[in-house]
Structure formats: C-alpha cells, structure tokens
Amino acid sequence: MTDQQLRRLLSSSPEKAHRLIFDEYYNYVYTIVFNRLRSLGTPEDIDECISDVFAEIFTKYNSESSHSGNIKGFVSAIARNRSVDTFRRLNSGIKASVSLDADEAVQLSSDERIDEQAERTETAHALLDAVKSLGEPDSTIIIQKYYYGRSSEDIGDMIDMKPNTVRKRLSRALSRLRDILREDDEGR
Known part of the structure; x- marks a missing residue:
C-alpha cells in the first residue's frame, strides 16, 4: 500500500489503517527493537518499547501530517529512536515512570547525542x-x-x-x- 492510499484510509477509517500498519510492520519494528535491547532488556522491556513505538506512530502519522515519503522510513526512525531511548533508560539504571494520558505522547529528553x-x-x-x-x-x-x-x-x-x-x-x-x-x- 502506498503512502497516499494509507493516508486516504486514515481519513476514512483510522482503526483499519492502524491495524494495517501494525500487521505490516510489527515484525520489522520487533527486529529493530530486539536488536537494540537484547543485551540489556527483558522480554517485557522489549514488548513495552514496541508498544511505545506503535503508539507514537499512530499519534504522529495521520492524514494531515507533514511527513511525505515512504512509511517504512518513518516507522524505522521511530523504532530506532524509541529503542535507543529505552536502552539509555535501562542502561542508566534509572527506572523512569511516566504516566501517559490517552491523547498525549511524552518523549524523554536526553543530553546524549x-x-x-x-x-x-x-x-x-x-x-x-x-x-x-x-x-x-x-x-x-x-x-x-x-x-x-x-x-x-x-x-x-x-x-x-x-x-x-x-x-x-x-x-x-x-x-x-x-x-x-x-x-x-x-x-x-
């Protein structure tokens, strides 16, 4: 499915579009997250990071978003960034607890580049x-x-x-x- 077709589906049926994105890219996201966290994270940490990735994708990728181009690159960037953030959190030994509202996505900032x-x-x-x-x-x-x-x-x-x-x-x-x-x- 092309990016334009996906945006049209997002406009008409966001749930179907989200399901399609999840089904299409779950294994891809899992591979990115698993490769980053396998040496440090538990299976629960990996699952939580994958959930965070899709939550961010669903929040930021909509029919009006300014993203243009291949959705795979968009998914890849979010998966990499989210897994790096999780790796840093786990590596620092500090367990961050963040409460998220359903409508709001929170990103933790980091001084490390x-x-x-x-x-x-x-x-x-x-x-x-x-x-x-x-x-x-x-x-x-x-x-x-x-x-x-x-x-x-x-x-x-x-x-x-x-x-x-x-x-x-x-x-x-x-x-x-x-x-x-x-x-x-x-x-x-």
Whole structure:
C-alpha cells in the first residue's frame, strides 16, 4: 500500500489503517527493537518499547501530517529512536515512570547525542570484528588484556601459555591489528 492510499484510509477509517500498519510492520519494528535491547532488556522491556513505538506512530502519522515519503522510513526512525531511548533508560539504571494520558505522547529528553553514540557503537563493532579476525589465541589475549584488564600472568594461566609468550603474542597481535584497522580505514 502506498503512502497516499494509507493516508486516504486514515481519513476514512483510522482503526483499519492502524491495524494495517501494525500487521505490516510489527515484525520489522520487533527486529529493530530486539536488536537494540537484547543485551540489556527483558522480554517485557522489549514488548513495552514496541508498544511505545506503535503508539507514537499512530499519534504522529495521520492524514494531515507533514511527513511525505515512504512509511517504512518513518516507522524505522521511530523504532530506532524509541529503542535507543529505552536502552539509555535501562542502561542508566534509572527506572523512569511516566504516566501517559490517552491523547498525549511524552518523549524523554536526553543530553546524549544519538549520532555520536551510533558512531561509537559502529567503531566498537569494527574493532571487535578486527580483533576476532586475528584468530586464537591472539583475540583472546587482546580481549582479556584490554577489556577485562587481566595481567599477562593471568592470561597465561587461562590459555596455558608462559607470561613472556603472552606479552610477545600481544605485541605482535597489536601490530597486526593496527595493520587491519589501517586497511579498513583506507578501504572506506
């Protein structure tokens, strides 16, 4: 269904239009929200976020809205923004309780910029992928050293290697990692 057809349906039968949007985009919204919250949220948090997404869609997308273009992009943007807000709330350890009237949608403001957080996340994923590409035991050594802060002796005990060997492998692995990251950076 095109955006224009959906707007006409919204004018004549909002309930049918909302049902159509929900049926068409539920799995899409679920995927976006689940991917953002799976490491931190409970199934109830994910369900609540999905409900918030559709509540915002139904509130903001109407026959008179200024949005023009593909509804999938509109749905995607709301799902991403709402899941990021929920992730921040859950990550901060502060449980926000907001009472909502049926006619009013409330957005929580944040001092953190989404674009900066997304860039940091993308960089972290690229770095982790590069570390994993080093193979074993080098990737384990780097992760244990820099993520968990373990000493060469502790790492050596874990992977049955002498501390001196761990330090040598770490030095070589870091050199290879720099080369990999440099190649990736030049490829972009």
